[in-house]
Structures are given as C-alpha cells and as structure tokens.
Amino acid sequence: MRYLPHTPEDVSAMLERVGLPSVEALFEALPDACRRETPMDLPAPLTEWDLIIRMESLAASMAAGSGNRVFMGAGSYSHYIPALIPQLLGRSEFTTAYTPYQPEVSQGTLQAIFEYQTLTARLLGMEVANASMYDGASALAEGLLMAIRLGKGRKKVALSQAIHPHYREVVQTYFAPTEFEVLTLPVDPATGRTDFSGLEGMDDLAALAVQSPNFFGCIEDLQSAVSLSHGAKALLVAAFTEPLAFGLLPSPGSQGADIVCGEGQSLGIPQSFGGPGLGMFACRMAHVRNMPGRVVGQTKDMNGERGFVLTLSTREQHIRREKATSNICSNQGLCATASAMYMATLGGTGIRKLAALNRDKAAYLKKALEGLGFTPLFTSPVFNEFTLKAAQGFGRIREKLMEKGMVAGLGLEGLYPEMPEMKEAFLFCATETASREDMDALVEAIRGELL
Template sequence: MRYLPHTDVDIRQMLETIGVENIDELFSGIPESCRLQSPLNLPSALSESEAMGVLRGLADQNAKVSEWDSFLGGGAYNHFVPAVVDHLVSRSEFYTAYTPYQPEISQGTLQAIFEFQTMICQLTGMDVANASMYDGASACAEAALLALRVGRKRNKVLLSEALHPHYRETVATYCCYLDVELIDVPIADGVTDQKQLADLLDEQVAAVAVGYPNYFGQIEDLQALADATHAAGAKLITAVAEPLALGLFKAPGDLGADVVVGEGQSFGIPISFGGPGIGFFAVKQKDMRALPGRLVGETVDLDGKRGFVLTLATREQHIRREKATSNICSNQGMCTLIVGIFLALHGKQGLRKLAELNYSKTAYAKQQIAALDGFELAFSGESFNEFVVSCKEPVADLQRRLEQEGILPGIALAKDYPGIDNGLLICVTEQNSREQIDRLVTALAGGDL
C-alpha cells in the first residue's frame, strides 16, 4: 500500500521491541465481544489511476457552471478565481499543518490569520474579527448566541424573513433547546418591514438579524434598522451572504451593526456543491471577550521580535468546557488563507472594480428582463448581484424549458416564499457575459436562441 511504509522486516523488528508475537496481540485490550468478526464489506483497493477514473466518471455527470449559463446564486456565488489562489493554497506547509498550537513553527498560518482578521475588520467596519467559523449560516447562529449571552436576561431573537432561509433554519437549530423565542419579521417590498419590526421590538429582544444584501439581493436600510434595534436595547446582527457587496456598499459597522457575520465563499473559494465555505465573524471592541472561536494576536518573542499567537483562549471549549462561548474547535484554516490571498490580490482598487462590474451586469439583466412581457421585478429598491422576478409562467416549467437550452435560470422561491408570486431568484456575476445575459433574456421570452 503506497501510503503505508512498513516492510515485513520492520514489522517483525517492531513487534520484537514491543514484546509481542503478532499484530493481533496489540489489540488484546479489546474484548472479544467487541471485535468485528468479518472483514469490512468494502471494495478492494484501487490504484491511483483507477480511483481517479471512478471519480472523473462521477464528476462528469454534474452540470458545471463553466459549461452552463448559470444564474444560480442564493448563498453560493460563481466568481472567477485567479490562478495565484490555488497555487498558493496548494503549498503543503499550509494545508498539511493543523491549528497553530505551537506558534514558533506556525508563524505562517498565524500571520495569515492576523491579516485575515484585519481585512475582515476593514471590510465590515468593525473592530475585532475572529479566525473564522464554519460558514455564514452557523456564524449567524453563533451571532445570535453571542447576543443572548451578552444580553443576559433577554431571550428573544428577531429574524428578518429576508434573511437567507438556511441561516434562519440554522439559527433555529442552534437555539432550539436554549429557551429562546425566535420571531420572524415580515418583509415589505423585499426588505425587512420597519413598521412591523418596531412593533415586535421590546425589552426581551436580544438581537435582530438581517441580511445585507438580503436573500433577494436587496440592500437593507441598515441605519434605520440599527436605530430602531438600539432604541430597544438590542443588538443588530448583519449577515452578509455575498461579501463582494462590501466592496461597493457602505460597511455595516459604519451603519450601526453590532455583530457582522457572513459567508466568504465569494472571495476565491470554489463553489464545490456548497462547501466548504467560510464564516466570518466581527464585533465591536466591547464584545471582544464574548467572541466564539479562535483569535490570533500580536506579541513579541524573547528577543523582542514580532510574532503571533492564538490568544484569549480562556473563552474556548478546551479550557472553559461547558462554560465556553461556543463548542467550536477548529476554524476554516485553508479557506481563511484563500480569502486572504484573494483580497490581497484584488486590493483596494480591485475589489471595488469587481463589485462595480457585478453591479453593472446585474443592472443590465434586471433592466432587460423587466422589459419582457410576463416578467416583472418583484421589488423596487437597490440590489446587488441578485434580484427576484415574478413570472407568469410557472417557475418549474420555465426552469425545465431553459435547461433544454443549457441555461440554469435561477432559484425557485415557491418553497421558501410562497407569498411571492411565482418568484425566481436570478444571480448575475462578472462570470456572466453580456451574450449569456442576452441568451437568458431571449430564452425567458420564449424566443429562439
């Protein structure tokens, strides 16, 4: 076996040193009644070329966004990944290491995370960011838990109905046995209904969570939401599923958000059927010690030389056990690195330009589709990368029809939002050429391509 280096001679010598006759004897601590009596019923080992053959056969059955005209978004976004990203993350000093428990030989990972934390703060307009969470949905759930911890006797969390359904479901799962009341805040014209929010806010509310952009791509009026939330003494959680929007739109931290979480997949992580992505998590200074997850801090070594370490570890499960701020252990190391490289490469100018390009493409598609008979924009107001159209034709029929043309037109909203008439969530990124958008428009209209 190519991954197992032992020769027969090695094994014999090792058994002798240990003082046992054979391998079986090493397992004598396992009672007979606990032993598996037959071999594992799994196929025999394959060579590398055979294994890749099997996997390629599976991979080839899937619809790739590079071969289809894909307008799918909804929390996973098809953005271009520069070659540099994969080359650098493939350096195995990074990806074959683990959590940097030994800082002297983990400075590469630690400095990269410190830079990641800094860039997340800069993007979100917040003071402190952690070393990452599993994904946007679980980060949003942890944000709700943070607000409940800090809010002490408050036990309600308000969730905007325009927050990503996966995020809302995950918050519900995390809170289900914690004596927390979750209340949906209805939407009006595609954004959180401010009037209904005002009615729902009271002194029991620990937090209000909204998307920015929200699930429909709409830009919420964060400042107004923050003002209302703060007046009730609660925290505003802003969840960002498409972080590229932060390259163009105002930072949530500058609009009053108390906790900014989100999904970083857009920044260079392959969409890979939805995972892994990366959750980011940022707060203001006063909530630093309530953060879940790993944190990297700057310090000096014995010679006074700058270095980085994991710090404020007493918040975490391996020390505080059942009183920890979260049960999370690892972060999304490799994805942290990807995001860092992507952001460093695009930089101040590139991120802005990329966001503007996405905005223009979406605006074009929006305008073209709105002009069609049988389609209308479901909402007014600004949106980024995504928008909802109400279709006359049943969405399932439309999806099937366009599939025949090699087009994945978007996500049907019927299941999650039955109130939106025949809603289709369409996503456009810089990966969609004008030609593709025009093909989509023609196909929607029922014309020949």
C-alpha cells in the first residue's frame, strides 16, 4: 500500500494556488526526450519474507560475507569493531539525533561531536578538527577549495597520482566548473612515492595534496612534501584512507601539514558494501575560519557549568551564501559518534598495538607471496597494504580463487592505464581480521594452481 500524504482535495488546492490545471502541467518544462513515456520495467512486488530471501541471495553473490576471505583494501578496510560500539550506538539518543539546528538545546549531540573533534585532532596531530564531512573524497576536495581560499588569488592545485583514483575523480568534479587548474604529479616508478620534480619553477600554486600511506600502500615523505609546498608559498594538504596507520606513523600534523583530510571508515564503521563513510577534516587554528563544515566548542553557562555550543558554522544554512565556505549541509553525525567511541575504547595504547598488528600481518602475507614468485613493485616501506607484480598466470588463478571465496588483491591495470608498470600488478591488504590460517590458505591455494 502506497503512502500518499496529500489528499485529492490538498492537491486541487495547491494546483489552484499556483495556477495550474493538473499535476502533469508541473512537468511541461521538461523536454519530451527527458521524460519516460512508458512505466518502468520493474519486477512484481514481493512479500516481506520473499524480499528478504531475494536480498540475501544478492548479498551471497558478492564476496563480502563472513564466509569469504578478502585480502583487499584500497580505501575500505576490514577491522574488528568492539561489541560495545554497536550496542551503545543503537541507543535512541544517538540513532535519532540529527544535526543540531537549535544547537544549545542539543547538549548530548554537541558533546558527542566535541569528543569526536578532540580525538580526531589528537590522532591527526592538528590543532582543530571539524564536526566531520561526508566521506574522504569530498573531504579532500573541500580541503583543496579551502587552500584556494587561503591562497589569495592563486589558481593551481597539484595532486599526487598516488592519491586514491576515486578521490582524484571527485576533486576533478568539484573543480571542473571553476577557473582553477588541477595538476597531477607522477609516481616514481622505483619507490612508489610521489615525484615532486614537477613542482620546480611552478608558480601560482595554492596547494599540494599527497596521500600517505598512498594508494599503492607506500608511505610518503611528508616532511619533504611540506618543505616543497611551503617553499612555493603553498599549503600541504595531507590525505589518507587508512587512519589507523597513524597509530605507528608520525601524524601528518607533526610533520607540518596545513590541512589533513581523509576517510574514517576504519574507526568503528562497518564496510557495508562501500558505505557509509566518514570524512575526517582538520587544520591549523590559523586557518579555522576558512574551514568547511562546523566546529563545536566548550564553554560555561550562566551558572558556571560546562556546556557546548556551535562555535563555527561556515555553511550556507547559517550565513549568507556568498560568505559560505561550503555547501556541506550536514555531517555524518552517527558515523562520527561511532568513530569517537572506537578511538576512546582503544585509547592511544590500543591504537598503537592494533596498528602494529596490521603492519605485522601485512608483512607476513607479503613475504609468503614473494616466496611464490611475486615481486614488490616498489621499494618504499608500507603499512597494511602493498603492491606486487604477479607471478605468471595469476590473473587466471585469481578468477578461480574468487569462485572459492577468496579475493586475492585488486588489479591495478584498469585504474592506472597510463602506467605501463601496472600491468599484472595487484594491491593486497591484510588487517587484524586476516588470520594466519586464512593467509596460509590463500598462499597454498595459489601454490596449488601454480604447480
């Protein structure tokens, strides 16, 4: 049964008010070529239980269930989530809370966001973090637009080719209708790190964006990137897809980054077939008034009690459009709360131990695959992802392994057709969820096919 909130009398009254004879007349401005003349070819309705069976069947056709062994990251990572997080997150105070349009009466929501900002700033080594963005890709695009605003007339931004390809596509989409130019810096074919030589003599640069660990799993030299960008009077925008890496690696802020942005899915958010995500965003306090989104602050009320307020809102819903820094209309509030719970549950010691476990798991799998004839494509150190040149015939073997519920890495040739070295190159990932038995089973399955 369809739910139609408007009665025929309501519809007639509204049409009379706008001076139209029918609902169909509302769409006369659309060209005929853009309008469907026939009903959509949809399957017949199902009962609730038949629909559940259908959805379970579709889910089972994808190698994402618990019965599969997935050794692929590429921006979305499998991590264990402590049981207390979904239990607490399921409380109605969190699940029903939305963005605080009347912020001072939403003290619980504001405090949750404040705690998220605090933990995010500590993890990333920055002075201030906002109340989260949609996802890592849009956070990067917003970070570059922020750098343009701070650049006082500079028209260029430079992106490393080793930034996640999907993130770079989103940046191109954001910048396409603007006057600003997006340049791409190539990857050093030996190290897998960004080749910064193209920056020499470049003027009019507002920002340099580098991801570390980058898409190939290689850890970039952020300090050199900071020196080069600052030498060109530009800002360094540090991107990331795996924030857990900062449990071991120096934080971007500690290395001099001006803006840090990326994906927070690893921090207590299930993969869920690619979404939802969490855009983490932080910067130097000097730049805070150009930061997109919102910032929650701590204060005292008239009785001297601790309270929370919406300190900064630079979006269109709060200030005049021409002064807005972003059209981001909301934050990923529930996802931000989940990540705050995750970071608080593990604490600094727990995050360091978990990061070390991820590094060790990846090193174990990498060494085992090298024993089968795979060769590292790059020489740079890695965290929990790495790129290997495949053994002879691995493409065929990988398809067979898929049928057995094993996803053996991600082929990179299609994502980087402009890089000939990516032919037969695969990106592997091992997190704490990859048991030694699972990794050994993968290696033995490949060995059996190679023999």
